[in-house]
Amino acid sequence: MPRIFDPNDKYYIDNPGRVKAIQAEMHKRGIDVYLGSRIRTMSFVLDAFCPWRSYLIIPSEGQPAFFTFVIDALRVGDETWLDSDHVRGYGPMGGMDQVSAITDYIKDELGIKKGRLGYEDGVSTYTAEGNLSHWEYTRLRDALPDFEWVNAHDIIDGLSLIKDKGTIERFRTASLIVDEGHKAARAALENGGYRGMTETVIAGIAALAMRKAGSVSEWNFAGLNEISSGYRTGLGACTPPTTKEIKAGEPLMLDFHAMFKLALGDHSHNYLIDPATKRQRWHADNFVSIIRKVIDNYRAGTTPGKLAAMMMDFAESRGCADFILPGCEHGIGLFGDEWRIGSIVNPDLPYWTDQDHVYQENEMVVCAMQYAAPEEDIGFRYENDIVITKDGCDVMSKYPLGIEEIS
Amino acid sequence: MSELLAYLSPAWCDEAFKRLQTELTPDKMNKVSTSMSNIYKNCPGGKEMFLFIECKEGNITRVETGVGDPPKAEFLIIGDYETFSRISRAELGSQKALMTGKIKLKGNLAKALKLAAVSDRLNKVLAQIPTQYG
Numbered sequence: 300m301p302r303i304f305d306p307n308d309k310y311y312i313d314n315p316g317r318v319k320a321i322q323a324e325m326h327k328r329g330i331d332v333y334l335g336s337r338i339r340t341m342s343f344v345l346d347a348f349c350p351w352r353s354y355l356i357i358p359s360e361g362q363p364a365f366f367t368f369v370i371d372a373l374r375v376g377d378e379t380w381l382d383s384d385h386v387r388g389y390g391p392m393g394g395m396d397q398v399s400a401i402t403d404y405i406k407d408e409l410g411i412k413k414g415r416l417g418y419e420d421g422v423s424t425y426t427a428e429g430n431l432s433h434w435e436y437t438r439l440r441d442a443l444p445d446f447e448w449v450n451a452h453d454i455i456d457g458l459s460l461i462k463d464k465g466t467i468e469r470f471r472t473a474s475l476i477v478d479e480g481h482k483a484a485r486a487a488l489e490n491g492g493y494r495g496m497t498e499t500v501i502a503g504i505a506a507l508a509m510r511k512a513g514s515v516s517e518w519n520f521a522g523l524n525e526i527s528s529g530y531r532t533g534l535g536a537c538t539p540p541t542t543k544e545i546k547a548g549e550p551l552m553l554d555f556h557a558m559f560k561l562a563l564g565d566h567s568h569n570y571l572i573d574p575a576t577k578r579q580r581w582h583a584d585n586f587v588s589i590i591r592k593v594i595d596n597y598r599a600g601t602t603p604g605k606l607a608a609m610m611m612d613f614a615e616s617r618g619c620a621d622f623i624l625p626g627c628e629h630g631i632g633l634f635g636d637e638w639r640i641g642s643i644v645n646p647d648l649p650y651w652t653d654q655d656h657v658y659q660e661n662e663m664v665v666c667a668m669q670y671a672a673p674e675e676d677i678g679f680r681y682e683n684d685i686v687i688t689k690d691g692c693d694v695m696s697k698y699p700l701g702i703e704e705i706s
Numbered sequence: 707m708s709e710l711l712a713y714l715s716p717a718w719c720d721e722a723f724k725r726l727q728t729e730l731t732p733d734k735m736n737k738v739s740t741s742m743s744n745i746y747k748n749c750p751g752g753k754e755m756f757l758f759i760e761c762k763e764g765n766i767t768r769v770e771t772g773v774g775d776p777p778k779a780e781f782l783i784i785g786d787y788e789t790f791s792r793i794s795r796a797e798l799g800s801q802k803a804l805m806t807g808k809i810k811l812k813g814n815l816a817k818a819l820k821l822a823a824v825s826d827r828l829n830k831v832l833a834q835i836p837t838q839y840g
Contacts, residue, residue, distance in 0.1 A: 387814060387815065388816045390819075392811055393804055393811060394810030395811050604802050648805075654806050
């Protein structure tokens with residue numbers, strides 16, 4: 300979604316004015332800092348699509364600061380009116396988890412050590428993850444006063460970790476449906492078909508092909524089919540499609556999602572639109588080699604931490620470690636189960652993947668890698684559902700691995 | 707050099723500065739301008755120490771160690787002396803230490819991620835210094 304700064308644009312929204320109005324209301328209520336967490340708050344203030352769990356810190360004066368999952372921070376920064384210093388990322392690192400990043404910002408950067416903090420709580424009829432809100436918890440507990448309430452989500456998380464045969468077969472079908480989307484996209488792009496085509500249109504072409512093949516939804520909360528082209532491929536690992544046209548000489552990333560009986564097909568494939576430079580080809584070859592290396596090393600008994608370290612060492616040996624993000628997977632399960640790997644809540648970094656989680660047979664992950672060289676306007680993404688086996692892994696999308704140059 | 711230098715001592719600091727300047731060219735450092743302070747908690751004797759490194763356009767311009775408050779830096783990396791020692795001895799990867807919460811980062815994460823490979827190169831040079839750990 301491109302930024303609109305021109306007040307004469309018919310779609311212009313005065314977002315700084317909105318912030319001032321919020322701050323005036325905060326002043327009336329004696330609120331020193333406002334902590335927004337709802338999607339509607341992000342949309343209203345940032346004027347950008349914020350699909351990941353995000354937080355908006357509004358001080359009593361000056362620009363708000365936005366925190367989102369770090370893989371999407373550059374993309375949001377590219378689309379919102381906030382300056383880049385006020386678009387921040389949180390992530391699975393010590394001191395950078397959601398709670399630390401936000402509280403450090405309030406205490407250390409805003410210098411607000413105590414006061415009145417406005418937050419958002421309540422209940423809604425739709426939500427992605429669905430954790431009980433404080434409002435719900437408080438009311439439910441008050442209505443059931445003789446119960447001891449214990450957080451027990453780990454029961455479901457643990458039991459759903461190893462996939463049964465039926466679940467795996469659903470994922471296999473969902474992945475093959477995604478391949479139909481890639482075939483349709485490839486056919487639409489080749490022989491100059493890409494000319495004049497936007498990211499949103501190629502997303503729709505793939506969606507139609509996948510629906511015809513049996514998918515009921517593009518399911519992905521981060522933007523349905525995710526597409527990036529040109530400089531946007533270097534922005535990171537979340538790219539809702541825009542109306543940007545696909546152009547000659549640019550990279551193109553197609554990340555398609557299909558849902559079949561609640562199983563989530565997810566495969567990203569990349570192209571170079573001719574003419575490709577030698578440097579673009581070098582980046583592309585690096586990425587394909589890294590994917591092969593990682594896929595070859597999945598097996599029961601390994602861990603996310605070992606795979607990431609192996610991947611980074613391999614990238615360094617090829618001279619491209621500066622461009623690869625230090626992680627190679629995320630969790631996957633039936634609809635609503637995405638991202639965190641394993642079922643253990645690591646107390647040091649709660650609700651992030653445990654880097655020492657030991658893979659077992661018939662666990663599933665999305666092998667997911669992001670290569671980004673934003674200074675060179677190029678990046679790639681790979682995603683593919685895989686099942687861990689005793690001695691390796693079963694890669695579910697059968698679309699051929701590679702980064703083709705198409706014209 | 708066969709003599710072991712006490713970790714974070716002035717002699718170790720001088721050696722670190724010399725090696726970093728010699729072995730990390732501006733190209734290897736991606737011509738980056740940044741600064742970072744490692745804060746060492748629970749040092750031998752109970753002190754808190756720091757290692758400060760500054761880099762301008764890829765050139766290492768300052769390396770300082772000391773006790774107490776470090777110079778102001780773009781990134782703060784906080785952890786136990788023992789954890790940093792294990793990283794310096796190449797027994798623990800810095801990224802794994804970060805991603806398991808053994809060390810904590812303060813600063814702009816989006817920029818820090820871009821510097822992950824550069825940070826690894828710094829650590830690899832420091833790991834080559836013959837060091838006596840406390």
